Amino acid sequence: MKGPAIRELRITPIAITDPPLLNSVGIHAPYALRTVIELVTEDNISGISEIPGNEDINDLLLQAEEIVLGTDPFQLNQLKSKLFDRFGDQGSDVRGDNPWDDRKLIHVYSALEVACMDIQGKVCNRPVVDLLGGKCREAVSFDAYLFYKAKGAGGVFGYEVDPDATGWAAARQARAQTPAEVVAQAKSMCQEFGFTSIKLKGGVYPPEQEVAAMQALYQAFGPDCPLRFDPNGVWSVETSIKYGREMEGILEYLEDPTRGQQGMAEVRKALKLPLATNMCTTSFEDIPSSIALGSEDIILSDHHFWGGLRESIALGKICQTFGKGLSMHSNSHLGISLIAMVHMAAAIPNLTYDLDTHYPWQSEEVIKGGRAKFEEGKVAVPTQPGLGISLDRNMLNQLHQNYKDCGLKRRDDTTEMKKIDPNWEFKPIRW
Amino acid sequence: MKGPAIRELRITPIAITDPPLLNSVGIHAPYALRTVIELVTEDNISGISEIPGNEDINDLLLQAEEIVLGTDPFQLNQLKSKLFDRFGDQGSDVRGDNPWDDRKLIHVYSALEVACMDIQGKVCNRPVVDLLGGKCREAVSFDAYLFYKAKGAGGVFGYEVDPDATGWAAARQARAQTPAEVVAQAKSMCQEFGFTSIKLKGGVYPPEQEVAAMQALYQAFGPDCPLRFDPNGVWSVETSIKYGREMEGILEYLEDPTRGQQGMAEVRKALKLPLATNMCTTSFEDIPSSIALGSEDIILSDHHFWGGLRESIALGKICQTFGKGLSMHSNSHLGISLIAMVHMAAAIPNLTYDLDTHYPWQSEEVIKGGRAKFEEGKVAVPTQPGLGISLDRNMLNQLHQNYKDCGLKRRDDTTEMKKIDPNWEFKPIRW
Numbered sequence: 001m002k003g004p005a006i007r008e009l010r011i012t013p014i015a016i017t018d019p020p021l022l023n024s025v026g027i028h029a030p031y032a033l034r035t036v037i038e039l040v041t042e043d044n045i046s047g048i049s050e051i052p053g054n055e056d057i058n059d060l061l062l063q064a065e066e067i068v069l070g071t072d073p074f075q076l077n078q079l080k081s082k083l084f085d086r087f088g089d090q091g092s093d094v095r096g097d098n099p100w101d102d103r104k105l106i107h108v109y110s111a112l113e114v115a116c117m118d119i120q121g122k123v124c125n126r127p128v129v130d131l132l133g134g135k136c137r138e139a140v141s142f143d144a145y146l147f148y149k150a151k152g153a154g155g156v157f158g159y160e161v162d163p164d165a166t167g168w169a170a171a172r173q174a175r176a177q178t179p180a181e182v183v184a185q186a187k188s189m190c191q192e193f194g195f196t197s198i199k200l201k202g203g204v205y206p207p208e209q210e211v212a213a214m215q216a217l218y219q220a221f222g223p224d225c226p227l228r229f230d231p232n233g234v235w236s237v238e239t240s241i242k243y244g245r246e247m248e249g250i251l252e253y254l255e256d257p258t259r260g261q262q263g264m265a266e267v268r269k270a271l272k273l274p275l276a277t278n279m280c281t282t283s284f285e286d287i288p289s290s291i292a293l294g295s296e297d298i299i300l301s302d303h304h305f306w307g308g309l310r311e312s313i314a315l316g317k318i319c320q321t322f323g324k325g326l327s328m329h330s331n332s333h334l335g336i337s338l339i340a341m342v343h344m345a346a347a348i349p350n351l352t353y354d355l356d357t358h359y360p361w362q363s364e365e366v367i368k369g370g371r372a373k374f375e376e377g378k379v380a381v382p383t384q385p386g387l388g389i390s391l392d393r394n395m396l397n398q399l400h401q402n403y404k405d406c407g408l409k410r411r412d413d414t415t416e417m418k419k420i421d422p423n424w425e426f427k428p429i430r431w
Numbered sequence: 432m433k434g435p436a437i438r439e440l441r442i443t444p445i446a447i448t449d450p451p452l453l454n455s456v457g458i459h460a461p462y463a464l465r466t467v468i469e470l471v472t473e474d475n476i477s478g479i480s481e482i483p484g485n486e487d488i489n490d491l492l493l494q495a496e497e498i499v500l501g502t503d504p505f506q507l508n509q510l511k512s513k514l515f516d517r518f519g520d521q522g523s524d525v526r527g528d529n530p531w532d533d534r535k536l537i538h539v540y541s542a543l544e545v546a547c548m549d550i551q552g553k554v555c556n557r558p559v560v561d562l563l564g565g566k567c568r569e570a571v572s573f574d575a576y577l578f579y580k581a582k583g584a585g586g587v588f589g590y591e592v593d594p595d596a597t598g599w600a601a602a603r604q605a606r607a608q609t610p611a612e613v614v615a616q617a618k619s620m621c622q623e624f625g626f627t628s629i630k631l632k633g634g635v636y637p638p639e640q641e642v643a644a645m646q647a648l649y650q651a652f653g654p655d656c657p658l659r660f661d662p663n664g665v666w667s668v669e670t671s672i673k674y675g676r677e678m679e680g681i682l683e684y685l686e687d688p689t690r691g692q693q694g695m696a697e698v699r700k701a702l703k704l705p706l707a708t709n710m711c712t713t714s715f716e717d718i719p720s721s722i723a724l725g726s727e728d729i730i731l732s733d734h735h736f737w738g739g740l741r742e743s744i745a746l747g748k749i750c751q752t753f754g755k756g757l758s759m760h761s762n763s764h765l766g767i768s769l770i771a772m773v774h775m776a777a778a779i780p781n782l783t784y785d786l787d788t789h790y791p792w793q794s795e796e797v798i799k800g801g802r803a804k805f806e807e808g809k810v811a812v813p814t815q816p817g818l819g820i821s822l823d824r825n826m827l828n829q830l831h832q833n834y835k836d837c838g839l840k841r842r843d844d845t846t847e848m849k850k851i852d853p854n855w856e857f858k859p860i861r862w
Binding site for chain 1: 509554
């Protein structure tokens with residue numbers, strides 16, 4: 001038995017409006033880049049996926065086309081081994097020092113895997129979650145993901161401000177710099193989406209100021225609201241220990257205070273506080289040293305760079321086996337990624353932490369029916385075949401036009417920051 | 432979307448004729464017990480599986496019925512958590528000291544999982560391998576699994592001898608005790624099935640005699656034929672090191688020379704010889720200490736006691752992640768287990784060792800079309816939906832009648848041996 005093969009691969013780079021969120025290496029550009037992938041089989045079943053937009057990744061997707069065409073979408077092991085045999089020796093394909101992951105091949109395989117799983121679900125007339133072992137929960141919980149916002153509040157770098165906005169729409173335009181402003185952002189986001197846990201992306205201001213923000217959140221939301229804080233690796237080991245101690249009683253976990261498994265392990269030993277990572281343990285190759293060193297308690301999974309949904313399920317089993325926690329990392333994304341995350345998270349028994357998502361920060365969408373709904377901080381697991389979503393072609397075309405117009409080719413928050421502050425420079429450890 | 436639920440669970444204990452093979456704790460009874468499980472959905476799709484026969488496991492299957500009925504066969508995570516929530520606290524549910532695994536709950540879940548995967552494949556119109564990531568190979572390789580045969584050759588304990596038999600049918604009746612007799616058994620089995628690697632189950636005779644058998648096999652088959660030897664844990668650490676050294680140049684791997692991860696790790700450090708296990712690392716709970724101690728190089732998977740096909744795929748990923756090899760263990764079994772092993776092995780990229788199977792030692796079958804075919808030591812991966820096999824109800828009834836007639840309720844090779852040698856006793860370490 002051999003099912004209908006893939007006859008077409010469509011690669012559509014898009015640019016979505018993104019607010020000027022700050023992080024340890026710079027600032028979000030006015031547009032976040034994503035790439036939408038469509039696979040179409042000989043019998044016209046299509047599958048979709050979404051990955052971080054990057055010209056090099058898109059080039060590799062194009063090179064992979066000749067391997068993809070003619071492939072049965074159920075033969076994922078074969079697809080993976082062909083791709084890695086062909087492109088696996090590109091020595092320059094490394095994660096890099098940024099908060100985001102710049103590897104090409106693993107993103108290409110993930111893009112194809114998710115789209116194939118969407119096709120598989122449609123062929124089988126089952127939601128993707130059912131092909132991953134079935135639902136452990138009916139809906140998946142997310143946290144309120146807070147960001148420091150550019151000094152000039154909204155209205156910078158092409159980010160349009162709506163002066164009539166109210167509620168969250170107004171709050172996400174507002175400046176967020178002081179502890180009180182961070183608390184205001186949190187309250188508005190939690191009210192809008194029903195989130196019951198909070199993460200702050202730090203590494204932007206001096207440690208004292210950011211620790212004060214976490215203390216203010218703790219005061220405002222109380223001990224029943226799990227809090228997370230992420231300096232994105234720019235603290236030294238000493239700084240991580242010093243300021244980590246000040247947050248011992250108030251955090252659910254501290255994410256990537258410093259760089260590298262060795263440094264993380266040193267911090268871990270000194271603190272009574274779980275550590276999480278999406279920077280020092282980001283591939284299966286990193287797992288053995290993570291276990292040996294004890295560099296973190298919780299891995300922040302991300303199917304975009306762990307190799308798709310099935311590999312993420314295996315990561316879940318590894319975490320369960322070794323007593324590590326599992327949560328989920330996010331970049332700026334749209335609904336295709338969100339829904340893929342939901343299917344996968346629903347199928348992992350031990351994914352008990354709320355997931356990160358940038359989703360509240362964007363306002364556009366490429367899936368039919370518009371923006372996904374959060375109820376009490378949760379997104380319901382779709383029950384339709386495959387991912388259970390389909391493309392809004394008008395929106396896809398518009399966002400592709402944005403991509404062509406904006407001129408951005410890859411994420412580079414350091415370069416964006418230099419446009420405002422010419423003295424800004426990337427520093428692996430800032431404090 | 433909710434698919435048709437399971438409306439019936441059929442549990443059929445069977446007894447299959449089994450030759451008087453010897454091992455470290457005794458001798459195979461004249462019958463090997465298996466249990467055949469059938470699940471039938473509301474829309475009359477049925478799935479089957481086969482597990483080691485054991486009255487206690489069958490009782491637990493019967494208790495599990497109320498959880499199973501009404502379950503959607505795609506909701507494996509829910510099925511597992513319900514079973515473990517309900518039955519997981521039975522403290523007596525341990526592997527035991529025998530070469531085989533006596534745990535009940537994990538066998539029950541595995542039986543149900545495989546039958547559900549069979550149903551899933553039929554619902555999706557796809558072979559099970561395609562729901563596990565797809566084929567890494569078109570056929571799965573097995574080794575020639577040799578056994579020492581009871582002192583009195585064939586004709587003991589109800590094992591009928593055909594005096595007119597030729598070829599393998601004759602050879603499997605013959606005595607196998609001396610190195611020359613072991614080589615003769617190997618030659619006949621390899622000729623009949625096309626196997627190109629060999630394993631001897633040892634732990635029966637003094638180490639000198641068994642090492643001599645391995646040396647004779649090496650002489651007879653040469654360095655291109657991988658050889659494995661398995662004393663089933665009855666050697667001390669000292670004996671394992673002493674006799675392991677004598678086999679350093681000639682074995683592909685040495686399986687479970689001694690008991691426990693600690694002892695295995697000591698042996699491993701002393702030998703230039705990979706160690707394999709299906710005794711000291713047999714569950715996900717055992718993995719962390721296995722990694723920390725380095726107790727073995729190769730895990731012998733077995734979906735019957737690792738929790739089914741999907742969990743075995745995860746075990747494969749763990750082995751790949753930690754640089755451990757993966758091969759596969761066997762007990763006396765029929766074609767349902769064989770074909771489930773083939774689907775699973777075909778879907779694991781790093782399952783590069785030939786699998787063990789007792790299959791050549793049995794002659795009955797419960798699947799339509801009769802005994803599975805080996806070509807050049809390999810079994811082709813089925814291409815039909817589900818497992819791609821179905822029950823021969825006449826044979827199932829006959830073998831169930833055998834079960835009722837034979838009076839055996841569980842495997843107990845020590846008790847069987849005492850029937851011949853009243854002084855025989857179980858010894859965890861014999862040499």
